[in-house]
Amino acid sequence: MNQPATSTQQTDRNSNEGQTMETAQPEAQTPAPGGKAPGRTLNYFEAPYIAMCISEEDLRECVENGLKTYLMRRRKLTEVCNELDRLKKTLSALEQEGEEADGEWKQSFLKSFGKQTKPMRDKVKQKAQAKLEAEQIKEMIELLEPQAQWIKMYTYLARNAVVDDKSKLIDLVTHNRLIAAVDELSQNTECMAKLGEVVKYLFERVETDTCNDHAYMATLGIDAWKQKGAAYKAVMNYEDTAQLNREVSRRQMSALGDLFLSRIPVDHKRIKLPGTEIPERLPFEDYKDGGYYSPIRFPRELKELEEKMGFVPSLDELDSDDTAA
Known part of the structure; x- marks a missing residue:
């Protein structure tokens, strides 16, 4: 069993909960078309290389x-x-x-x-x-x-x-x-505002769960039974802290992606582009047996x-x- 959190940590949690009730959340900022919301970075997603070379047309x-x-x-x-x-x-x-x-x-x-x-x-x-x-x-x-x-x-x-x-x-x-x-x-600014209000709490929960993942924290030489939360970072060196932050970020993105995908209908159909259908290869098309090409x-x-x-x-x-x- 995990040991209970220290009184200082519990006070901090209660303090944060109070702020949640009292502090008004800023209005969600709508990203520009094809771009990202202000203040956001894309660390796990990038456009295909071809998008930088030629237009779709x-x-x-x-x-x-x-x-x-x-x-x-x-x-x-x-x-x-x-x-x-x-x-x-x-x-x-x-x-x-x-x-x-x-x-x-x-x-x-x-x-x-x-x-x-x-x-x-x-x-x-x-x-x-x-x-x-x-x-x-x-x-x-x-x-x-x-x-x-x-x-x-x-x-x-x-x-x-x-x-x-x-x-x-x-x-x-x-x-x-x-x-x-x-x-x-x-x-849908109303929907985005609701998400912006609560996603950070999802991320905080994922960070706490990661820091209390006994098996993972043991790889960093930390005994996760001693206390909860991210307080371990205060005694960790730079390399281990960076590794922990990367793992937290990865799990946060995975959690958000998993939640997002759970609302998307499953569709196994391949996209068809009319006018670009390539017929099946004829038996005598390969200039070498088995299509060998050097x-x-x-x-x-x-x-x-x-x-x-x-x-x-x-x-x-x-x-x-x-x-x-």
Whole structure:
């Protein structure tokens, strides 16, 4: 059990209670929009870094423009990958056709004991034609694969950029809405006056409870059984006093935050920003399996691809909606 407080402390408490009844509380001061009440400091809250760099409108425009770029590259990547898939299927069919024709003309040739029949000659022509077409298709694939990889890489970069910008936009939008909501709440001067009148007593109670937290005070070498309140500070050194003050402040903010949150409805829905929806990644979008990206290897791989490509389009051409005839 805690030992009773000294008579001096009890007298002080009674004196404070008397002042509570007699002293008129000052009128609550309304903070400026987006700011803090006069005399208050913010030690546990700060705006996201992006709020100091760009406006919400400008950042939203960046996201929308980046999304357009990404969607354009994604569309062209889809077209190229679909064409590659079609060519590979065609090549596979031609190779199978050539193998079948090769086996059939040889069998026909042997069955006729070396006589070159018309069906046999037709199969020889079919084999040669399939082989010629297969070589052409292989050449097309060899030309198109580096370009497809090149587009994949730039599509990957575009998506990463827009995802990053949208994350920053969400940080900025939610911060602005939070400040606006608190500003709106602070306009209720009657409510703010009531809170201003009693919050300090909550803080005093938290300070007293902290100073009588036996386990915590023991870490500072203080026996909290001896007396109540913050009288220990008179015998504590500077470092321990500063540590105690930090712990008191942390618990005060936690208590006030807990009380405030207990009145806010629980809403697990994510904020939606119309016009900035990013579609799910397509299976062939990652230029490396599993989305692997190395900022060191990327430029080198990009250069190697461009050396393989007979034609390297500019990014303006890649991001343009114009299509070749």
